[in-house]
Amino acid sequence: MDLVATTAGPAGHLFGSHGRAYKNGSYLSRPVSTSGKRRRLLDRRGERWDGAHSICQEQEMETPGKGSAAGKMTAMAHSLRAAQPAPWPCPEGRARPRPLGAAASSVLVSQLMDSDMDYERPNVETIKCVVVGDNAVGKTRLICARACNATLTQYQLLATHVPTVWAIDQYRVCQEVLERSRDVVDDVSVSLRLWDTFGDHHKDRRFAYGRSDVVVLCFSIANPNSLHHVKTMWYPEIKHFCPRAPVILVGCQLDLRYADLEAVNRARRPLARPIKPNEILPPEKGREVAKELGIPYYETSVVAQFGIKDVFDNAIRAALISRRHLQFWKSHLRNVQRPLLQAPFLPPKPPPPIIIVPDPPSNNEERPAHLLEDPLCADVILVLQEKIKIYAHKIYLSTSSSKFYDLFLMDLSEGDQQSAVGHGFGGAAVTAAAERMLHQEERHHGRDFLLRAASFDICESTEENGSGQRKPCLRASTSDGILRGNRYENGERGLRRGRDLSSWSRAFTSIQEEMAEDPLTYKSKLMVVVKMDASIQPGPFRAVLKYLYTGELDENERDLMHIAHIAELLEVFDLRMMVANILNNEAFMNQEITKAFHVRRTNRVKECLAKGTFSDVTFVLDDGAISAHKPLLISSCDWMAAMFGGPFVESSTNEVALPYTSKSCMRAVLEYLYTGQFSSSPDLDDMKLIILANRLCLPHLVALTEQYTVTGLMEAAQMMVDIDGDVLVFLELAQFHCAYQLADWCLHHICTNYNNVCRKFPRDMKAMSGENQEYFEKHRWPPVWYLKEEDHYQRAKKEREKEDYLHLKRQPKKRTSEQAIREHRTQHRGRGRAQVGLVPLIAGGTVPGGVLG
Structure with a gap:
């Protein structure tokens, strides 16, 4: 059925059955298809002719008491029905629009009401x-x-x-x-x-x-x-x-x-x-x-x-x-306001940069094994089968094995010197007179003489026997052998210390201190020579040493039984357990054993650092000296490896001077090199530690110190402590010493507190470098454009408030004019509606034009 409602359009236009607007006897739009007429009529986009709801929206054909959309549409339908008898002019060749019945009018109204629910509300x-x-x-x-x-x-x-x-x-x-x-x-x-x-x-x-x-x-x-x-x-x-x-x-x-x-x-x-x-x-x-x-x-x-x-x-x-x-x-x-002012947008405060700590150097775990193959600064010679020599380091062996720890701390002066000499470790022979004097001294004095050795210095006193001969006073300090070793280096004759170990352990035969040639520098120095049991084979023993240096055991080792035997002799029970896991196809369990090994060795290394045990170098600092261990330093720091392993004076001396360095900073560096962990102390100066770490080429330690410093500054700021001065001091020092993450954090703090810092430290801010000042101007928060906008907004807001105030002052006059209109309408009520009475009033010009708007 080709039936479309005919409705009144805006400004007198009408819609016919062909979807065209008609006015003054002519159609104003071209015809559209029947299928598109209803779509065009019910289209809610408001473009061209929108149907009856557009009429209701824009022309507002409302009567008193009929403000709802339903009332408007019903009134429109009745008006259309009333207008049906009047024939519409129609161009030649076109069908006249058919009348709209009551049922069709109701359908139209319901369709228009359902098409857009917004028009159900008044x-x-x-x-x-x-x-x-x-x-x-x-x-x-x-x-x-x-x-x-x-x-x-x-x-x-x-x-x-x-x-x-x-x-x-x-x-x-x-x-x-x-x-x-x-x-x-x-x-x-x-x-x-x-x-x-x-x-x-x-x-x-x-x-x-x-x-x-x-x-x-x-x-x-x-x-x-x-x-x-x-x-x-x-x-x-x-x-x-x-x-x-x-x-x-x-x-x-x-x-x-x-x-x-x-x-x-x-x-x-x-x-x-x-x-x-x-x-x-x-x-x-x-x-x-x-x-x-x-x-x-x-x-x-x-x-x-x-x-x-x-x-x-x-x-x-x-x-x-x-x-x-x-x-x-x-x-x-009437109460609609003019467009309001927009408050300026304050950009979010930029978050502080996150201090990223890089991963530690990956080759630190491999360096101990390289140190075993390349015996730099070796101080132990392990003799296998009377002819094979393996060079090692006390600090690694003693911190990995309790048996070696006890061995190297053994007092060699209490041993059987004659039996030790009889094994012939090489060097100058000890005279029989010296042996008799030594045994005689031990018989007469016993433990009383050992208690008198309270100093690490060589005892210069001598005692005279009944025959008037002088005899040397020997003491039991472990450093005595080292000092006498220096006498050997000067070409003087002295006594070698040694001990037979056949009754102490099945793994060792004897131990002795003697002058030996360094395998790399070919210089003579005092070393500890340990003879191993004849049952220990070189191949499995090297695998055991690799475990003692790195804590790892290769699963593809062939002589696992010999390795287990050596581990049994040295009482390295973790290694024996690792061998058992490999034999039982449970090698994955060895990872936990390796972790426990490193934790145990870290604790022992800390103890050796605190006590100075097995130290072979002393760092002379501004406020004192601190002992260290060359093998550990070489395996964890390239700078130390170059100094002690290269053609430098420090490689052949036992004392190294480090100016502009404090003990607290050097101890923190040593603990980091030994354990890979950062440790702080109350007297630690963060910036000095960063400077020292940068000198030693330790970027990982620099990052750890930066993180520690930033954490301390943030905690102080949360406790309402003023840190602006400290940040200014840290900034340029951090930039100079390559602490770029700390420098970025300081820049962020200054930029986000720019006004406060400039007010408290104007001279320091002016003394900053040009690059820093340019950075401040570019990244300051709040930014300059926001401050300008905020100032403009406040001025415009005051002007708007002033205008509103003046507008409110004119409001009573407006109310008076409205009252005059109502009175005028009341007087002319008999002549018609209020619009009739408005004509002379408006014509007389007594009412402002803005009142009716």
Whole structure:
């Protein structure tokens, strides 16, 4: 059935059965198909002729007491039925519109009421808002943020731009979009319909501009050309197609003003034009253009979710004010305010940089094994099968095996010197007279003589026997052998100390201190020679030594049984357990044994450092001296390895001077090199430690110290302690000594507290380097542009308050005029409605024109 309701259109136009507007005897639109007539009639987009609900919306055919949408539509249907007998003029060759029956009128009204639920509520103002602007300025993102509550990250916005248009049909197909379109602005219920457009300049947008209530003109603050096109292209086009529609200027992509442009450009597509810092427009640029055009100006950011509500709420206000001038009888529009001022956007405070501690050097675990193969600074010779010599280090053996620890701490002076000498370890022979003197001294004095050895110095006193001969006083200190070893180095004859170990352990035969040749430097030095049991084979023994140095055992070792035998002799029970796991195909359990091994050795190394046990070098510092161990230093620090293993004086001496270094800093460095862990103390100076760690080429320790320093500063700041002065001191020192993470944190603290720091330390801030001052000006928070905007906002706010105050002072006069109108209407009630009495009053000019608006 080809039946379409015939309704009255705006300004006297009528819709016929063919979907054309008719006025003054002629049709104003070309015919449309029957299938599209109902769609065109019920279209909610407000473009061309929108059907009966558009008439209800814009012409407001309301009568007193009939303000609802249902009442309006019913009145329209009755008026159409009453107008049926009057024939309509129709062009030749066209069918006359058929009359509209009562049933069809009811169907039409129900369809129109169901087509848009917004019109069931009274006084609902539908606002058509058209969004225009250049391509890629953020129009569609802004519309989606308002209509769909879409939130996007900055990196999602930086994806490859594809020109898109948000479909207006979303208001019909999506209930959520329709619900979000409803809002209340200044006590006025509105339904905001957003129209998206293409940004191409050659596109024809007259269809979108048609019957628009307000136009939102967008540009990007990161694209100066888009702002230039606002004046040269967009604003003239808007005024051409909709000259009466108010315009709102909007600066989009506000987040790029404070973003890291380098990171943004890296995240963009490769061929995209990079965003330059000098292209970022300050707020005053957009405000100047808006002032020149006489339109409001706002800024938005979809990323920061800022300004979206401000833009569209004030666009609604501008549209309602414009509508109020034409539809002055609508009382609910009288309280609509003019577009409000927008408070400036304060960028979020940048978070402090995170101190990243890099992984420790990966080769630190392999260096002990290399040290075993390349015996630099070796102080132990292990003799296997009377001819094979293996060079090792006391500190590694003693901290990994309790048996070696007890062996190297054994007092060799209490041993059987004659039996030890009889084994013939080489060197000068001890005379028989010296042996008799030694045994005689031990018989006469016993333990009383050992108790008198209270010093590490050589005992210079001599005792004279009955025959008047002098005899040397020997003491039992373990350092006695080292001191006598120095006498051997000077070419003097002395006594060697040794001991037979056949009854002490099955793994060792004997131990003796003697002068031996260093395998690398070929210089003679005092070393400890340990003869191993004849049953110990070289191959398995080297695997055992590798375990003692690294805590690891190769699963592919062939002589596992011999390794287990040597581990049994040396009482290294963890190694024996690892062998058993490999034999039982449970090698994965050895990882836990290795971890326990390192924990145990770390504790023993700390003990040796604290007591100075097995030390072979002394560092002379500004406030004292501290003993250390060359093998541990060489295996954990390249700087130390170069110093002790290269052609330097320090490689052949037992004392090394380190000027401008304190004991607390050096002890912290040694503990780090020994254990890989950072340890602090109350007297530790963080900056001096960073300087020392940088001198020794230890970036991992520098990072650990930076983290410790920043943590201390943050804790002090939380306790309301002023740290600004300390941060200024740390800044340039950290930059000079390559503590870049600490320097970045100091820069961040100064930038985020710029005003306070400048007020308290003006001279220090002026004395900063040019690069630092430039960085402060660029990254200070709040930024300079925000301070300027805040100042402008406060001044504009005061001016607006002053204007509102003056407006309120004029309000009593306005009320008096309204009272005069009501009185005049009352006097002329008999002659008709109030409109009859208004004519002479308005003609007389006694009522201001703004009263009725």
